[in-house]
Amino acid sequence: MKRTFAVLLLASCVIVTAWAQSQPGQPPKGQMPDLGRHTQQDDKVPPFDFDQYFLGKWSFEWDMPEGPLGPAGRVEGTTTYTGGGGNYEAVSEATGPSGKFAVRERLHYQKEHKTLTREVDDSRGFKYRQTGTIGGDLGGFYTIYFDSEPFTVSGKLVRVKHTMRLTAPLAHRVSIMVAEGDGPFRNYGTPWWRKVQ
16 A cells, blocks of 8 residues: 555656646746856846836736725736837726726836836826836845826826835836825835736
């Protein structure tokens, strides 16, 4: 009995190993190259590669509080990034507490200056422009800080800040802060984006 169990266990291991080796593609990698040694203080952080990280389709989920951009509730959808070489488009299709909506973004990345501009057109009736800076560290983590120009939503002046934390090759988190008029910025949720393809 013990011998039969051992043979079955060994056969299972061989099948699983063979299946794993036959799967195409490599596991996702971060953007920091493998130096073959510990990082040192004078090592340079490689510039962020937008094409490698963002291009493709992402799913997202967001528990949005009540505020100037809409009613409170769960928002779920997808964002697809296309383009290349510094100019991109992102189209988000989502469903939230007030129904379906779409967000179209035009992005321009200036790699040499570590800056991004983002023009956002939201089907819920507002548009805004953001500028952002990109910082990174030797662990391969990058952060993009976006700050919007003031814009109007339903007669109210609004400002928006996004902090994108790109901590993994296939997922990132976005902290969103919103302010009305000259008021303070308030937390507007922290949605997750996960790579689909």
